[in-house]
Amino acid sequence: xxxxxxxxxxxxxxxxxxxxxxxxxxxxxxxxxxxxxxxxxxxxxxxxxxxxxxxxxxxxxxxxxxxxxxxxxxxxxxxxxxxxxxxxxxxxxxxxxxxxxxxxxxxxxxxxxxxxxxxxxxxxxxxxxxxxxxxxxxxxxxxxxxxxxxxxxxxxxxxxxxxxxxxxxxxxxxxxxxxxxxxxxxxxxxxxxxxxxxxxxxxxxxxxxxxxxxxxxxxxxxxxxxxxxxxxxxxxxxxxxxxxxxxxxxxxxxxxxxxxxxxxxxxxxxxxxxxxxxxxxxxxxxxxxxxxxxxxxxxxxxxxxxxxxxxxxxxxxxxxxxxxxxxxxxxxxxxxxxxxxxxxxxxxxxxxxxxxxxxxxxxxxxxxxxxxxxxxxxxxxxxxxxxxxxxxxxxxxxxxxxxxxxxxxxxxxxxxxxxxxxxxxxxxxxxxxxxxxxxxxxxxxxxxxxxxxxxxxxxxxxxxxxx
Amino acid sequence: xxxxxxxxxxxxxxxxxxxxxxxxxxxxxxxxxxxxxxxxxxxxxxxxxxxxxxxxxxxxxxxxxxxxxxxxxxxxxxxxxxxxxxxxxxxxxxxxxxxxxxxxxxxxxxxxxxxxxxxxxxxxxxxxxxxxxxxxxxxxxxxxxxxxxxxxxxxxxxxxxxxxxxxxxxxxxxxxxxxxxxxxxxxxxxxxxxxxxxxxxxxxxxxxxxxxxxxxxxxxxxxxxxxxxxxxxxxxxxxxxxxxxxxxxxxxxxxxxxxxxxxxxxxxxxxxxxxxxxxxxxxxxxxxxxxxxxxxxxxxxxxxxxxxxxxxxxxxxxxxxxxxxxxxxxxxxxxxxxxxxxxxxxxxxxxxxxxxxxxxxxxxxxxxxxxxxxxxxxxxxxxxxxxxxxxxxxxxxxxxxxxxxxxxxxxxxxxxxxxxxxxxxx
Numbered sequence: 042x043x044x045x046x047x048x049x050x051x052x053x054x055x056x057x058x059x060x061x062x063x064x065x066x067x068x069x070x071x072x073x074x075x076x077x078x079x080x081x082x083x084x085x086x087x088x089x090x091x092x093x094x095x096x097x098x099x100x101x102x103x104x105x106x107x108x109x110x111x112x113x114x115x116x117x118x119x120x121x122x123x124x125x126x127x128x129x130x131x132x133x134x135x136x137x138x139x140x141x142x143x144x145x146x147x148x149x150x151x152x153x154x155x156x157x158x159x160x161x162x163x164x165x166x167x168x169x170x171x172x173x174x175x176x177x178x179x180x181x182x183x184x185x186x187x188x189x190x191x192x193x194x195x196x197x198x199x200x201x202x203x204x205x206x207x208x209x210x211x212x213x214x215x216x217x218x219x220x221x222x223x224x225x226x227x228x229x230x231x232x233x234x235x236x237x238x239x240x241x242x243x244x245x246x247x248x249x250x251x252x253x254x255x256x257x258x259x260x261x262x263x264x265x266x267x268x269x270x271x272x273x274x275x276x277x278x279x280x281x282x283x284x285x286x287x288x289x290x291x292x293x294x295x296x297x298x299x300x301x302x303x304x305x306x307x308x309x310x311x312x313x314x315x316x317x318x319x320x321x322x323x324x325x326x327x328x329x330x331x332x333x334x335x336x337x338x339x340x341x342x343x344x345x346x347x348x349x350x351x352x353x354x355x356x357x358x359x360x361x362x363x364x365x366x367x368x369x370x371x372x373x374x375x376x377x378x379x380x381x382x383x384x385x386x387x388x389x390x391x392x393x394x395x396x397x398x399x400x401x402x403x404x405x406x407x408x409x410x411x412x413x414x415x416x417x418x419x420x421x422x423x424x425x426x427x428x429x430x431x432x433x434x435x436x437x438x439x440x441x442x443x444x445x446x447x448x449x450x451x452x453x454x455x456x457x458x459x460x461x462x463x464x465x466x467x468x469x470x471x472x473x474x475x476x477x478x479x480x481x482x483x484x485x486x487x488x489x490x491x492x493x494x495x496x497x498x499x500x501x502x503x504x505x506x507x508x
Numbered sequence: 509x510x511x512x513x514x515x516x517x518x519x520x521x522x523x524x525x526x527x528x529x530x531x532x533x534x535x536x537x538x539x540x541x542x543x544x545x546x547x548x549x550x551x552x553x554x555x556x557x558x559x560x561x562x563x564x565x566x567x568x569x570x571x572x573x574x575x576x577x578x579x580x581x582x583x584x585x586x587x588x589x590x591x592x593x594x595x596x597x598x599x600x601x602x603x604x605x606x607x608x609x610x611x612x613x614x615x616x617x618x619x620x621x622x623x624x625x626x627x628x629x630x631x632x633x634x635x636x637x638x639x640x641x642x643x644x645x646x647x648x649x650x651x652x653x654x655x656x657x658x659x660x661x662x663x664x665x666x667x668x669x670x671x672x673x674x675x676x677x678x679x680x681x682x683x684x685x686x687x688x689x690x691x692x693x694x695x696x697x698x699x700x701x702x703x704x705x706x707x708x709x710x711x712x713x714x715x716x717x718x719x720x721x722x723x724x725x726x727x728x729x730x731x732x733x734x735x736x737x738x739x740x741x742x743x744x745x746x747x748x749x750x751x752x753x754x755x756x757x758x759x760x761x762x763x764x765x766x767x768x769x770x771x772x773x774x775x776x777x778x779x780x781x782x783x784x785x786x787x788x789x790x791x792x793x794x795x796x797x798x799x800x801x802x803x804x805x806x807x808x809x810x811x812x813x814x815x816x817x818x819x820x821x822x823x824x825x826x827x828x829x830x831x832x833x834x835x836x837x838x839x840x841x842x843x844x845x846x847x848x849x850x851x852x853x854x855x856x857x858x859x860x861x862x863x864x865x866x867x868x869x870x871x872x873x874x875x876x877x878x879x880x881x882x883x884x885x886x887x888x889x890x891x892x893x894x895x896x897x898x899x900x901x902x903x904x905x906x907x908x909x910x911x912x913x914x915x916x917x918x919x920x921x922x923x924x925x926x927x928x929x930x931x932x933x934x
Contacts, residue, residue, distance in 0.1 A: 044621045044695070044724050053572050055581060056614050059607035062536035062706075087534065088512075088864050128795070131785035136850070138857025140784065157861055184798065191801045191824055194753040198649035301751045301926075304639065304647045336583045345576055348635030351643045371643045373635070403584045410586005410605050413535045418868045 064413045066439035067422060070260040076274055079251040080267050081426060082260040085419045091161055091256035092419060094153035095172050096427060097244040100145040101222045102361070103280060107232060108217075109224020111145035113185060114240045118143045118152050120181035122174040127181055130167060139164055143171075145222070147360045148431050150244050158257035162266065169270045172245055177237050189229050196223075197493045200371070203297045204306040204472035207491060211293045211468045212311055212365055217284060242276070249279035251430055255419035283362055286312065293468045294486040297493060298475030305377040305473030306369070309384045311463050313366035316359040316432040322445045323457040328357055330404040330454065331391055331462075332368050338387050339368060347383075349376040357461070361432065366461065374473055378481040381469055388464035395451040409443040512864065514890050516877060517709055524697025525720050528877050528887050529712050530704040532870060538705035540602045540612040541874035543882045545700075546693035547596040548671040549812065550731055554680075557673010560593040561637050561681055562689050566600065567591075568629040570619040575629050578615055585611050595667050596811045597882055603871050606706035610715060617719035620699065623690050630683055638679075641672045649752045653819065653923060656748050661760045661919040664735050665812055695725040700881050704874035736813060737762060744919040749926050754801060755822045756923035757831040760815040763807060763912050767884055772896060773904035774807040774816055774912065779855040780847050780905070781805050781838075786854070792838060799826040799834065811883055816912060828922035839913050846906035859897050 069083040101111040119141055120127040134141045139156030152171055154164045196202040206221055213219030224232070244250075252271075254263050289312055314324055325333075332339035332355025343353040355368035368388070372380040416422050416439070425439055435441075471478050475490050475498075482488050490498045516530040548559045569575040582589045587604035602612045645651040655670045662668035701720070703712050740762055764770050781789045782805040793800035801821045808814030820831045867873045867890070881887040889896075 044691075044726070045722050049718070049722075052614070052618065056610035058585065058611065059609075061605055061607050064536060087532075088868060090861065090864050090868075128786065128791070135784040135786045135858060136854045138854075138859075138861035140858075140861075155861070155865070157857070157864075184795070187798065187823065188794075188801060191754060194824065195649065195801075195821075198751055198753050200647055299751075302647060304642045334583060335579050335589075341576070344636055345632065348632040349639070351636055351640035371639065371647065373639055373642075403580070406586050407583040408586075410608075411583075411588050411603075412586075413537050413605070414588060414603055417535060417537065417870070420868075 064416075066416060066425065066437075069422075069426060072260070072264050074247070074268055074272055076272060077248040078267070078271055078274070080264055081251060081253045081430070082258055082263050083255045083419065083422050083426065084258055084260065085255065085422070086257045089158050089257050090155065091158040091254065091258050092153060092155040092423065093161070093165060093168055094151055094253045094423065095168060095250055096149050096151040096253060096430070097250045097279070098149060098431060099244055099249070099279060099281065100149045101147050102217045102284065103240070103243075104217055104220065107224070107236060108220040108222070108228045109189065110232060110236060110240050111150055112223050113189060113229070113232060114237045115143045115145040115150045115152070116185055117177050117181060117237055118175045118241065119171050120185065121176050121178045122170045123176055124170060124174065125167070127178075130171065133167055134164060137163065141167070147218070147222070147364070149427070161258065165266055165270060172250070173274060175241060177234055177241070179234060182234055182237065186229060186232070189223060190226060193223060193226055193229065200299060200302060200304070200306040200472045203299070203493055204308050204369070204470050206495070207295055207297050207472070208308045208310065208367060208468065208470045209365065210495070211295055211470065212290065214287045214290070216287050218360075218362070218364060243280050246276040246279050247271075247274055253423055253426060255423045286362060289463075289466060290468070292466050292486050294482050294488050295468070295470050296475050296478045296482065296488055296490045297470070297472040298490055298498065299472055299493065300474065302473040303374065304371050305374050305471050305478065306371050307377060307380055307384070308367050308369040308470040309381060309467050310365055310367035311467050312363050313357040314359055314461060315361060315363045316428065317361075317434065318359070320457060320460065321359060322442065323449055323453050324357055324461050326404060326408060326446055326449055327391065327454045327457040327461070328355055329408055330396060330400065331355055331387065331458075334407060336403070336407070338390075339384065342383055342387060343370055343372070343380055347376070349373055349380050374477060377471055377473065377478060378484070381471075381482070381485065385464045385467070388462045388467070391458035391462055392455065392464070394455075396454050398451070401451055401454065405446055405449070408446050412443055512891060512894065514867070514873065514877075516887065517713070518887055519713070521696065521717060521721055523721065523723055523725060525723070526700040526881060527713070527716050528700065528702040528881060529707060529709050530702065530873060530877065531707055531709055532704065533706045536606045536706050537870060538604055538606045538609050538612075538703060538707055539870040539874040540604065540609070540616065541702045541704070541871065541878055542600045542616050543700045543878040544598045544694055545596075545698050545882050546598055547594050548669065548673075549595050549666045549733060550693065551666060551669070554677060555685070556669035556677045557637065557671070558677070558681055558685065558689065559598060560671050560673060561633065561678055562686060563591050563593045563598050564633040564637060565623065565625050565630065565686055566619050568633065569624040571622040571624055572618050573615060578619070581611060581615060587612070593671055595671060599875065599878065601871055601875070609703070609707065609712070613715055613719040616701070617723065620694055620696065620720065621723050623687060625683065625686055627683055630681070630686065634678055634681065637672070638675055641675065641678070645672060649750065650756060650821070650923065652750065653756070653758050653921070657758050657760045657817070657919060657921055658815070660744055660746055660921065661762070661815055662737060664737050666733050666735065667810065667812065667814070691726045692728055692730060696720060696723050697725050698730060700878050702874040702878045704877070705870045734812070740917050743916055747922045747924060749924050752923060752925050754824065755826075755828050755925065757818070757820045757822070757828040757835070758921040758923060759818040759832075759835065760919045761912050761914070761917045762813055763816045764813050765811055766809040766814070770908050770911070771807065771809065773900050773908045775809075776852070776855050776859065776897065776900045777842070777847070777905050777909060778805045778807045778816070779859055780851045783855070783858055788851070789838060793820060793831070793834060797834065799823055799830050809883070828924070832920060836915060839909065842906070842909040843913065846902050846909075849902065852900070852902055852905070856898055860894055863894060
């Protein structure tokens with residue numbers, strides 16, 4: 042039934058857009074303190090809130106033989122200093138309405154406070170204290186250890202976490218990227234206070250750290266404050282360096298058995314590229330079209346055409362060294378093998394056929410048009426600045442982003458796919474009902490089945506049978 | 509802290525569509541946010557999940573927009589979009605470059621006017637929604653906790669079935685019901701449209717009139733169940749087994765609706781109990797006694813009486829009984845002695861900062877304006893919310909704790925790992 046009375050215009054035709062306006066990445070303030078520590082301020086003063094972060098270059102990738110070390114060190118930074126106990130730190134910041142958080146990822150460790158800007162000074166004192174004077178009390182280490190062991194246990198019941206962990210292990214082997222960032226039961230249980238202190242001392246040194254302040258802040262005030270509190274801080278050099286990548290492996294087909302699963306978590310992929318690669322933007326655009334947004338080939342195929350899944354995605358996780366490329370979905374169990382076939386077929390299609398001008402134009406308009414939404418809030422701008430700093434990108438990088446995207450051709454997209462999508466050697470991981478998956482996945486290669494503890498199950502005939 | 513001041517213009521079209529316009533030209537971007545006052549609460553028994561399945565169908569075509577072209581148009585214009593359904597409302601939103609505002613209005617007005625869905629698109633979306641339910645609930649550890657709790661806590665109110673619905677009910681949804689649902693609920697007088705961002709207020713008003721002004725309302729009476737549970741006099745308890753590694757405790761107590769004078773004190777109390785590492789229950793459960801891995805509480809802000817929720821996951825080797833004993837001891841202390849001025853002050857500060865942080869993006873600001881309008885009939889609360897929070901006293905908090913956070917008013921679920929079976933031990 043039609044609910045409209047009459048139309049004064051033709052509704053069949055989409056309206057003509059107005060004239061687009063330019064968007065530029067904000068020019069932010071940079072300054073180096075006398076001891077080499079870099080200060081960056083992006084002032085955006087619409088709301089009375091500020092976020093202050095101390096970021097150290099290098100993170101989980103330097104875990105060495107102790108997966109979980111960076112993550113645990115970062116968490117423990119805010120659990121006690123010479124002057125403040127763990128509870129006092131939380132109480133002081135939370136009383137002012139703020140929040141304090143610390144963490145590690147592959148290429149950095151950081152600690153940050155978000156707070157109403159009128160409390161900046163006090164918050165900054167706490168922030169500096171936890172960076173310079175963390176004492177890592179044994180009692181706090183035990184608490185965090187216990188929590189982390191419970192988290193690791195929890196992950197073993199999460200299908201997505203199980204599939205991801207198996208995928209990284211299969212693709213990267215002994216490289217740190219193949220190890221779990223939160224560690225294993227063994228490494229977390231064995232980790233010592235000395236290791237934590239040494240790791241902290243190796244990362245948090247003035248030349249390796251930058252202070253990033255975004256939101257309601259005045260750059261001159263921040264510099265004065267930083268020079269006063271951090272100016273006298275001197276320590277040794279940070280460890281740097283790359284860790285040799287594994288050779289690109291041949292395809293592996295692995296199943297993680299979850300006997301009660303009502304879906305399969307599927308991942309297909311291999312080693313991708315590094316963040317500072319010249320190919321990053323072509324690969325980003327190619328991947329967006331392939332599986333990086335709702336209108337992507339992968340999602341339209343697996344969700345909108347076939348109804349196998351609530352959503353299918355792919356992503357290049359570009360780090361300082363080439364990180365993983367993975368395409369995946371949580372699919373109805375019976376469709377697992379069909380879904381994998383479709384993913385591989387879509388990868389082949391990206392490599393073989395030129396994308397049409399229309400499809401290319403659509404994805405370009407999506408990527409360039411939604412760019413402002415990546416720099417809308419102070420926290421988002423902070424994320425982009427951190428990428429610039431950690432990966433040595435030009436300060437004007439994000440101002441060239443859209444024009445680079447617009448300059449790419451169908452040949453560029455196919456070239457990027459040919460260099461960075463490898464369906465024939467892609468590893469295939471499926472977490473779900475092992476007995477069914479073993480049979481359905483055989484056509485992709487020899488199937489190895491693991492339990493949720495990561496142990497290879499030698500004789501698959503013991504697997505639970507479906508009823 | 510000073511009150512925040514979000515300026516906006518607000519009016520109704522002659523067909524009853526509510527319009528809220530907020531101008532902020534920091535970036536050349538406009539958020540379009542459209543609320544329909546319908547959620548799973550409006551479903552009838554046996555059609556659970558319909559409001560949410562219907563939300564999926566709103567992307568499957570209308571008179572002038574073919575199936576899936578909604579996504580195509582918005583994303584090709586550089587926009588992002590989504591929609592969500594909850595107990596009381598359904599929202600649809602796009603964020604577009606500001607020169608594409610008209611495109612968004614064209615799309616939203618077209619699907620408010622008509623739906624052009626087919627048996628085939630319905631069948632695909634039934635399957636997608638069933639996989640959504642599995643991905644988010646059935647196949648996730650602890651994923652069904654809230655579904656179980658609401659089912660046990662309510663006997664009458666339509667919050668007793670989940671927004672996602674049961675798989676049986678989702679499978680039985682028909683095309684006729686889709687069209688009837690559209691006629692009844694997706695009418696201008698049951699909707700509120702907020703535009704926030706780089707707009708000219710007068711031009712935006714004209715455009716809204718142009719695209720939405722001639723949409724008629726259906727004459728049927730909107731079905732709005734107004735059912736209240738009888739007061740609960742004895743505790744409800746149950747055990748649930750799931751594929752989980754650590755046991756958990758889930759407790760829900762009946763509380764009044766979001767517009768009741770008791771609601772904000774409950775929200776502040778929830779903040780005091782579990783927000784941050786210095787909160788009461790984090791300190792007692794996680795930091796000191798070390799019997800819990802996590803502790804969370806939440807006061808559900810709903811149109812009909814909601815629940816005050818506790819969700820506590822045990823540390824290894826600890827049991828739901830231990831968690832429950834400590835919870836009652838802590839709540840007893842609040843009921844007897846109330847909270848300290850310092851705790852109250854901290855909670856206010858954190859709620860303030862959280863509120864300010866929560867309206868940083870244009871889309872979140874638009875959503876907040878629509879939320880206050882739709883659920884409290886007052887968009888201007890966006891500017892008075894903080895002073896209302898500030899007015900909550902220690903006496904209010906002790907009173908609501910004594911009134912609602914009681915043992916007889918509670919539904920307690922103990923979540924337990926499946927007993928080990930030989931077939932699982934490979």
